Amino acid sequence: MLASIRRWFVNDSHPEAEGESAATDWPRIMPFVVLHVAALAAPLSGFSIAALLVAALLYAVRMFAITAFYHRYFSHRAFRTSRWMQLIFATVAASAAQRGPLWWAAVHRRHHAHADTLDDPHTPRHGLLRSHVGWFLTREHYATRVDAVKDWAAFPELRLLDRFDALVPVLLAAGLFGLGEWLDALFPALHTSGWQMLLWGFCVSTVVLLHATLMVNSVAHRFGDRRYATGDESHNLRWLAWLTFGEGWHNNHHRYAASARQGFFPGETDLSWQVLRLFARLGLVRDLRPVPAHILEEGQSR
Ligand SMILES: [Zn+2]
Ligand SMILES: [Zn+2]
Numbered sequence: 547m548l549a550s551i552r553r554w555f556v557n558d559s560h561p562e563a564e565g566e567s568a569a570t571d572w573p574r575i576m577p578f579v580v581l582h583v584a585a586l587a588a589p590l591s592g593f594s595i596a597a598l599l600v601a602a603l604l605y606a607v608r609m610f611a612i613t614a615f616y617h618r619y620f621s622h623r624a625f626r627t628s629r630w631m632q633l634i635f636a637t638v639a640a641s642a643a644q645r646g647p648l649w650w651a652a653v654h655r656r657h658h659a660h661a662d663t664l665d666d667p668h669t670p671r672h673g674l675l676r677s678h679v680g681w682f683l684t685r686e687h688y689a690t691r692v693d694a695v696k697d698w699a700a701f702p703e704l705r706l707l708d709r710f711d712a713l714v715p716v717l718l719a720a721g722l723f724g725l726g727e728w729l730d731a732l733f734p735a736l737h738t739s740g741w742q743m744l745l746w747g748f749c750v751s752t753v754v755l756l757h758a759t760l761m762v763n764s765v766a767h768r769f770g771d772r773r774y775a776t777g778d779e780s781h782n783l784r785w786l787a788w789l790t791f792g793e794g795w796h797n798n799h800h801r802y803a804a805s806a807r808q809g810f811f812p813g814e815t816d817l818s819w820q821v822l823r824l825f826a827r828l829g830l831v832r833d834l835r836p837v838p839a840h841i842l843e844e845g846q847s848r
Contacts, residue, residue: 571685577712578683581643585753588745596729597742600722601751608755611639613791613818620651620698621658624806625822627831633703643715643752644759645690646708652694653687657763658803661778668763670779678757678764719748758789766796773810773845774801782814792816802841806834810845 591597615635618624636647644650653667662669667687670677681687690708692699699705707714726743729736770781780800787794787809795808795816802810809816825831 585749591741594738596736596738597746600747604751608642616650621654626833640714641718646711648695648708649690652691722747776800791818805837
């Protein structure tokens with residue numbers, strides 16, 4: 547029990563990880579359960595425009611950080627940026643309670659290397675529910691497999707963030723509670739409160755963001771269209787691309803994962819790509835890797 551709780555805060559790689567059981571580790575998933583109960587209880591705190599706006603804003607900013615940085619930058623190195631930018635957006639992404647940048651990228655690299663085989667951490671071939679949430683609630687997936695992310699493990703600040711990733715969402719939640727109380731005291735006309743900011747602004751926003759991200763692993767590996775004949779079960783799903791700022795073009799992505807772009811064709815809206823292009827114009831990121839012409843030709847013929 548204590549060892550499980552200790553791992554809420556210490557995710558360093560441990561050598562026994564490879565041999566750990568696939569069984570669910572209940573004490574370790576309590577924060578996940580509490581987060582969902584709190585999100586469901588949000589209406590009890592009442593509503594306010596301020597709290598809903600903060601929830602929407604935090605969804606958007608953190609979804610961008612997850613898709614553009616955890617996914618396209620840390621997992622696939624699809625563009626370049628400064629050490630400060632990578633730390634800032636890794637921290638923003640960590641506040642989404644999807645673990646640290648090293649853990650996320652290590653799992654995702656393994657997914658691409660073994661997509662929809664027995665070694666894929668979250669293939670729906672073991673069941674849709676297991677591919678959605680079951681896989682990361684097992685003991686074998688807690689530790690960060692540093693071997694897969696040696697490039698990023700060279701940065702001590704990223705290792706520190708990965709080790710204490712759980713503190714980031716906790717600090718954001720506490721800060722939001724304080725913000726709500728402060729707003730209530732200063733601007734009572736907003737009719738908001740610390741509880742509203744905590745439950746809507748943090749819990750609801752985080753839960754929706756989490757399940758939208760997880761659907762790329764589960765739903766997009768079973769339902770949708772397949773533009774490319776990849777050797778896996780990846781699909782394109784327009785509505786999921788809207789929810790996840792471009793990640794729903796998952797079959798495109800499995801055909802050519804090195805690109806910073808996932809909506810390859812006109813009409814395939816990829817919001818993260820649009821923001822990354824803006825960032826490039828502002829000099830915040832550089833060398834956005836495009837989709838090669840032969841990949842576009844291959845997709846056009848289908
Ligand atoms: Zn995939
Ligand atoms: Zn990927």
